[in-house]
Amino acid sequence: MLRFMRRINWTMVLVCGFVLAAMGGSFALAAAAVPTEKAYMDEVYMNMADVKNLHYTVDLEADTPMGQMKMTGDGDLKTEPVVYQNNMNIWFRDEKGKEVTVPLKQYAEENAGNFTVYTLQKNEWVKQTVAVGQTFSKQLSSSDKSALQKMMTGLMKDVKLQRETPTYKYMEVTLDSARLSDILDAAIKENKEKTTAVPNSMMAQSTAMARMLILSAGDITYVAKVDKKSKMITQVDMDMTGPIRKGASLFLDIAQPREKDQVKEFLAKSTMTMSVVYSKCNQIDSIVIPQEIKDTAKEYKPMTRVKRKHEVKTPVVEDEPAAI
Numbered sequence: 001m002l003r004f005m006r007r008i009n010w011t012m013v014l015v016c017g018f019v020l021a022a023m024g025g026s027f028a029l030a031a032a033a034v035p036t037e038k039a040y041m042d043e044v045y046m047n048m049a050d051v052k053n054l055h056y057t058v059d060l061e062a063d064t065p066m067g068q069m070k071m072t073g074d075g076d077l078k079t080e081p082v083v084y085q086n087n088m089n090i091w092f093r094d095e096k097g098k099e100v101t102v103p104l105k106q107y108a109e110e111n112a113g114n115f116t117v118y119t120l121q122k123n124e125w126v127k128q129t130v131a132v133g134q135t136f137s138k139q140l141s142s143s144d145k146s147a148l149q150k151m152m153t154g155l156m157k158d159v160k161l162q163r164e165t166p167t168y169k170y171m172e173v174t175l176d177s178a179r180l181s182d183i184l185d186a187a188i189k190e191n192k193e194k195t196t197a198v199p200n201s202m203m204a205q206s207t208a209m210a211r212m213l214i215l216s217a218g219d220i221t222y223v224a225k226v227d228k229k230s231k232m233i234t235q236v237d238m239d240m241t242g243p244i245r246k247g248a249s250l251f252l253d254i255a256q257p258r259e260k261d262q263v264k265e266f267l268a269k270s271t272m273t274m275s276v277v278y279s280k281c282n283q284i285d286s287i288v289i290p291q292e293i294k295d296t297a298k299e300y301k302p303m304t305r306v307k308r309k310h311e312v313k314t315p316v317v318e319d320e321p322a323a324i
Contacts, residue, residue, distance in 0.1 A: 053284035125297040
């Protein structure tokens with residue numbers, strides 16, 4: 001089991017997650033379900049829904065029996081259409097004390113229904129393009145914003161005023177994992193006809209696994225720091241230790257008996273926290289991807305497993321961790 005966990009490209013999973021957080025977090029972090037806070041947070045949400053571009057910084061720390069990891073970085077994001085630049089430094093120290101720092105530089109853009117990510121790997125640029133339809137570039141109408149606001153209000157299971165200063169309110173928000181799972185399923189079903197990037201069977205399996213992980217992780221709680229003057233979210237802090245322990249416990253059902261104790265110990269001794277700061281909302285003039293990168297980037301091609309002579313089933317394509 002631990003060997004399996006080591007093979008997962010956790011770096012890319014985390015980076016993708018934070019990119020999505022920067023792209024969509026402004027919407028997901030600004031609604032409320034508690035009546036006493038509803039009016040205030042609804043207004044905050046509407047303000048965040050009008051953000052078309054921003055700057056973000058990310059700090060993540062993980063401590064496990066296999067070592068430690070710190071990821072720091074920043075980037076700029078614009079929507080309609082989506083384009084961003086992202087710079088990260090990922091520091092590792094294994095259980096033997098060996099340290100490694102890995103820089104990660106990316107650009108990405110949406111164009112004509114395709115989303116292309118450019119990543120610097122081993123001093124050369126690679127790119128990967130995925131068909132996404134017009135979802136990313138669609139401008140939200142007033143009715144779209146109202147519908148999204150209603151959906152996010154229902155997603156918030158609980159909202160509490162944690163503390164307040166003369167400048168900020170710190171709102172503790174709890175997401176309903178069951179509703180989040182349903183929303184994920186509905187969104188994927190709605191968009192599955194718009195892309196041919198992933199076979200339907202693989203999409204169905206991935207969706208089912210994602211829903212199980214969300215449900216097993218339980219409700220997710222984080223703290224949103226709200227500027228009282230602008231009524232905008234400026235920072236989100238989350239202790240992901242609990243959800244990760246609960247979600248990863250799914251693997252205990254498929255682990256070998258002799259490895260279950262190791263996995264339990266690994267989860268019990270592992271912690272992870274993150275912080276995302278938003279700034280310069282609607283103040284980013286432009287994000288330009290250098291033309292040289294577009295012209296010289298090589299297309300990322302996942303490796304496939306060759307069918308052995310004794311196999312009679314259809315060859316299986318096994319993607320390596322994507323360049324994004």
